[in-house]
Amino acid sequence: DIQMTQSPSxxxxxxxxxxxxxxxxxxxxxxxxxxxxxxxxxxxxxxxYAASSLxxxxxxxxxxxxxxxxxxLTISSLQPEDFATYYCQQSYSTLCTFGQxxxxxxx
Amino acid sequence: xxxxxQSGAEVKKPGASVEVSCKASGYTFTNYAIHWVRQxxxxxxxxxxxxxxxxxxTKYSQKFLGRVTITRDTSASTAxxxxxxxxxxxxxxxxCARRCEDYGxxxxxxxxxxxxxxxxx
Numbered sequence: 001d002i003q004m005t006q007s008p009s010x011x012x013x014x015x016x017x018x019x020x021x022x023x024x025x026x027x028x029x030x031x032x033x034x035x036x037x038x039x040x041x042x043x044x045x046x047x048x049y050a051a052s053s054l055x056x057x058x059x060x061x062x063x064x065x066x067x068x069x070x071x072x073l074t075i076s077s078l079q080p081e082d083f084a085t086y087y088c089q090q091s092y093s094t095l096c097t098f099g100q101x102x103x104x105x106x107x
Numbered sequence: 108x109x110x111x112x113q114s115g116a117e118v119k120k121p122g123a124s125v126e127v128s129c130k131a132s133g134y135t136f137t138n139y140a141i142h143w144v145r146q147x148x149x150x151x152x153x154x155x156x157x158x159x160x161x162x163x164x165t166k167y168s169q170k171f172l173g174r175v176t177i178t179r180d181t182s183a184s185t186a187x188x189x190x191x192x193x194x195x196x197x198x199x200x201x202x203c204a205r206r207c208e209d210y211g212x213x214x215x216x217x218x219x220x221x222x223x224x225x226x227x228x
Contacts, residue, residue, distance in 0.1 A: 036215075043204075044152065046214065046216050050214075089213075091211050091214050094166065096154045096213040098151045101151055
């Protein structure tokens with residue numbers, strides 16, 4: 001199985017801050033990397049697919065980059081509704097796997 | 108609009124089985140696979156398997172092989188996930204999900220609301 005490791009596991013930030021979350025794959029996954037946002041009690045919501053493509057309807061303050069084994073999700077200016085948990089997911093193999101999540105909290 | 112509506116919460120004893128349903132609407136059911144993903148409390152999302160709603164072919168994660176069975180009823184546009192030999196570690200929210208239109212088989216745009224399965228004696 002391809003292991004996905006996110007860092008940090010939790011992060012405190014303020015409204016307006018620029019935030020970066022990192023995801024590392026245990027082997028190369030090309031650009032088959034997706035990012036989801038999950039709020040408490042809700043299903044995940046797709047933000048970024050194919051490492052850097054913004055899902056329709058997602059605000060442009062979200063962006064993704066990377067290829068191979070190292071990827072980042074950046075939120076350029078945090079808004080109150082962005083405080084949530086973020087998961088990366090590899091869709092390179094037919095056994096897709098997720099990172100352990102990064103909980104973004106209000107400072 | 109695409110909707111996936113799951114059955115309600117379940118409480119089961121260790122060793123029992125549970126079946127969760129996922130009713131799809133807003134699209135042609137047989138055109139897409141339905142995936143099952145679970146999330147134990149405070150844990151990462153974990154893919155369990157999928158079923159091709161068109162021909163019924165299934166694929167399961169090795170971790171659940173032998174304990175999970177995914178089926179579908181095309182007349183009801185509904186997929187089912189049965190997990191057997193339940194243990195406390197199976198306590199989790201179980202989600203069904205469907206891929207996006209164009210991004211690849213394992214990129215999920217549509218999710219059910221989740222079903223909490225609690226395994227407790």
